Amino acid sequence: MTPRATPEQKAETLAWLRRISGDLATATIKRLEESLPWYAEMPPARRSAVGLVAQAGITSFIEWYDNPNATPWVAADVFAAAPRELLRSVSLTQTLQLIRVTVEVTEERVAGRGEALRESILLYSREVAFGAADVYARAAEARGLWDARLEALVVDSILTGEADEELPSRIAALGWHGHGEVAVLVGTTSPQLDVDQVRRTARKLGVDVLIGVQGSRLVLVIGRADGSSSAAPAADDGPLPFPEIARRLEPGFGPGHLVLGPTVPALVDASQSARAALAGFAVANAWRHAPRPVEADDLLPERALAGDSLAKATLVDRIYRPLHAHSADLVTTLWSYLDNGRSLEATARELFVHPNTVRYRLKRVTDVIGWDATGPREALILQTALIIGSIGTEVTRRRGGAQRRTS
Template sequence: MTKAQTLTWLRNISGDLASETLKKLDDTLPWYGTMPPSRRSAVGLVAQAGITSFISWYDDPSSQPWIAADVFDAAPRELLRSVSLQQTLQLIRVVVEVVEERVKGRDESVREAILLYSREIAFAAADVYARAAEARGLWDARLEALVVDSILSGEYDNELPSRIAALGWNGHGEVCVLVGTTPRIVDVDQVRRIARHVDADVLIGVQGNRLVVVIGRATPRGEDGTDAPPTHTFAQIAEALEPSFGEGHLVLGPEVPDVVEAGKSAKAALAGFAVARSWRNAPRPTHADDLLPERALAGDPIARRTLIDRIYTPLKNHNVELLATLWAYLDNGRSLEATARELFVHPNTVRYRLKRISEVIGWDATGSREALILQCALVVGSIAEPGGPRR
């Protein structure tokens, strides 16, 4: 057959090729059969456009060098979101197999043309999906920055959960915010890889010289396929992420119930980051609650309220003797003997009361750093008492 006769024959059987292709798609690709009718129709349009485009390309390969890219113009944009690149390549393979089967035994140049054109189609498909992924990546980056800004500013609206869901957030339950200095080069992908290794998901935002990471624990899968309990604490996750931050202080905010309330953790972390330099031997990372004295002195109302609610009020409500013992112990330079003389009790009684204080509030007054926190809590709590400071 001459080339003109081959072209005429191909044009005559193009409709049959499209029908055979759709039938083979239905027989060989399970995902095609489960698609809604509108999506199946769109896939059929792509297959028909591919066959028609091949015939035009075979007629004159040099007249339309980018004709392969036009195949996907027949498909709606929604098809890119419902059909993956892997499925698209499977579709191309089925079309090529159908056309090859029909031209078998005819002009060998047609088979070679099919191989060349299928390569162009595959590259065109990869280009389409690459451009879509790039556009989606830029959109996701802007959306992620918007979400982190909303969390830091505490501006909650009804759209915040849907925006977080659009980013593919995999965190469940409690959330913490980690604030540190921005490194010279922010490797966002590396931060996400590290987070995945410790069963966590992150939202990342760069705020000038501050790098903010919202941490949520992803639910790991057990050996039987069911959800397993979290294997890493937030402190362990923060330690794993620590190398991704620049030099300087790194502050981890307190846990909050879910990502929607992450603004509370962010406020504490930002307040702690602002005063962390005043703690000479601050660890990295530092818990925001370990910086309560510095935050309270800097005028952070959340820190003052936390000191009162977690230290002063529980001691006062539990036993007034414990509060008086703590005052005396700290005022006397943490001396057991001096405290016992002031209270007219035995030193062992002071030891027992200090142990009870630790059990009630969770802080140990015998440690130098925790003694500072407790001293600040007593001062702030007494100032907040009705009628002014009093012992």
């Protein structure tokens, strides 16, 4: 058992410690420069701040040695001299190295002054190490809360389409690495939502993700790195398509529908994907056997019937106008085929052509617009596009005639 120092010995040791405190600080700074490369490479102002921390640690130890019960907040005493930005420039590992060097120098200098003093140094250094860990833990917690608030603000800006010039800098502050395509995934919030697990899954897939929890609704903004980026996942057939990414992220959502918005070229355009995904999520119940996840463009008929102007414009721009621009025969054949219950024979009789001609024209429809009229779901999409396109054309024609008559 280490013998305790008498009051006279303690008073003598305190006086000696106060006399050599300046020398201890100087020796500590010199040792830091010699043994820690990161310290020598610091700008002068930061080196000075680190030196203040070391000196404060020595001074605080002397006060603590005088009365261990009078200064319970050791970390506050030691780190009070450091500017706030030092926590961001010096890592916890580097701080512990700083403490170790300071303790080593102090132990070397006080060698021979008794085991009681050496034991006090070890006890105090332990308290400082725990105090440093607490300081950094609190800083990390505060940063985590700030990041969560910033992430929620960014996701909300994307959903509302109210992006401003500050959005790119906010996204960069969140550590967004993707510079490629983006899509938005909307579903329900799981009662056992594990945000960290969602992020881990996204990292394994080689994608960035922004997470927004809005009550019962969970929104993921998914970013895929471009092919030239090292963040892109290595695969023989290129990066994963967004529907596959959505399927792998699906377990993180709660029960119910899961809607993937269309792909957009960059994060600044994500509001377009978000708008489509939210509109699809609102009407997904209208499709009895909707897959999970389902793409928002597969819900175009339901969205259009619900009054979604973006869905109507998409149907006209991607189906009605390309078919009209390519061939009037394709439009006529498609109309007849859909009106006759997708019967080749009935369509051929109405158009006075051979059924093989109908087959050929339907194949040409698929080649032009990418949808296959022979499937029940895609037939609904095409028929909705024809109806909306015809209504818009008729309204435009009537307005044009009225203007001519007025003039």
